[in-house]
Amino acid sequence: MIQSFADWLVYDVFGLNAGTALGSSVNFFFYDTIKILLLLLLISIIMGIINAYFPIERLREYLVSRKLYGLQYFFASLFGAITPFCSCSSIPLFIGFVKGGIPLGVTFAYLITSPLVNEVAVAMFIGTFGIRITAIYVISGILLGMIGGYILGKMRLERYLSDWVRQIQLNSIAGSNAWERDNTPFMQRLPIIVKESLGIVKGVLLYVVIGIGIGAFMHGYVPEGFFEQYMSETNWFAVPLSVLFAVPMYANAAGIVPVIEVFVAKGIPVGTALAFMMAVVGLSLPEATLLKKVMTWRLIGIFFGTITLFIIISGYLFNIIL
Template sequence: MFDWIQHMANWIVYDLLNMTQGLHLSEALNFFIYDTVKILILLLVVIFIMGIVNSYFPIDKVKNYLSNHKLYGLEYLMASLFGVVTPFCSCSSVPLFIGFVRGGIPLGVTFAFLITSPLVNEVAIGLFIGLFGIKTTIIYVISGILLGTISGIILQKLNLETYLTPWVKNVLKNAQKEQDIFIAEKQTLQQRLPIIWKEVLNILKGIVPYVLVGIAIGGLMHGYIPEGFFETYMNKNNWFAVPIATILAVPMYSNASGILPVVQVLVAKGIPLGTAIAFMMGVVGLSLPEAMLLKKVMTLKLIAIFFGVVTLCIIASGYLFNVLL
């Protein structure tokens, strides 16, 4: 499917630039060109398609439905599934998280959305299919949804509402509600497309820098890190590889599209897929910038509990992936 991109990358590096095959720099540059073109195409197609879907799937309706119906625990799953169709990084998910709190939705349900949204969305799914195949993508999606659902239930059971800051009521009380650009719902698809395309460009503008940085890091790792380097320290026989990878990832910050190229190279270099994905989940799902944003609505104790529960669930997912794949 992407063979033409590889041919193009080979032509640019080895013919146009006349670089020698097998050198660290040429291999790194070849990887960078190939993955950049492939991932940007995937991003453009997937985000545009989901933009059309989201235009017929208003956020307010979801919030109202979750607030007004007794779903016997299914609301956590529904919030996680809603997170799947929102292409946000952890920090971008925070405004919607605040909207959920403002709408009176239970805190555990809002956490389920906040956790799943950056981990599993159409961008991550599209890239996962291109990089790792259908089977791995299905397992990843299911585990990500379950991670958000289970974490949300656990956090709700802890009765953490008292740890929300007073700032929440004062600021959110005056916050303007998000307006649905398709309020009338009478607009034709042709009328919606310019708005959707504008949103696609805005999303791409926000995530392309992360994509390029992630691919650049992946390219350097691909070209310069020796075979077996990671396998020596983070192989399946190392029981602590998954928690170490997860904990080290938490201070970092990227989104799925930015970190997936790095994960691809880690796997190629010998790290078990579950360990690499645990690292990715830690980078994407938990970050210091996210913690700083959440500090506006949560006390430090609540943030610590949130990060702790999610970290433990990510570690469990990493071990599960290593068993299944």
């Protein structure tokens, strides 16, 4: 329905041509803006309900328990793999996790894996590259989230969260304590939850629009064949270059799979192509723009730097294995 509305608005009302870069970019902008804002509101309401009724303190204590022996990072990565969100759409859940007091490393494990692996991309990968490469892609995406989340969690980066998120955390704790003593029926609580969720949407609205605007421009105006000349098998620096080229891009894993298929068909090594895909869906500039609302630039730099290193290493390993 959202795509149909975007098509009607851009091509019928605005009169733009679907075959032009401008038409494609504007259509992409309206479609993704509406989709992400609706998703942001829905997830914020769901997380608000969970925070109001779910014993988040027990969950937090459970996740930091030594008895899990690191399995909390696996569970977070697995949850990221089965949720069909792109990098920008994952951020509302990231806010919900942080708001609920979930350890930051566990939250990062989810944030890393969620855009990399989803069921649509897996189905497309099986049809395009076969089960072996698909299995390597899925396992590597989950491992990347686990290892990245564990390392980032050990770095004690909570102090680099934005003041906005810190205030949300404080309000959440105070609100949670108040709700525990309150027996107000759900239907009376719901308007308050919705109001708080609208406040979260309002707080990130500008960042959503700027981020998607960047992605829409790249979507429509990056010339075809621009990347292939730098990502050939003979170029030793093809993997880091592919990651560098991918950062300004913006797409979900399912959307980038057809591009990867073209890359491989033109002789680009599978590992280099996979590194490009991982960087597109996990290290986009639009994502960094959105993250600026919840993190300081230092934390964004640490997060991006760590994941960039892991993706580059993975790309080289894939080229050796495959």
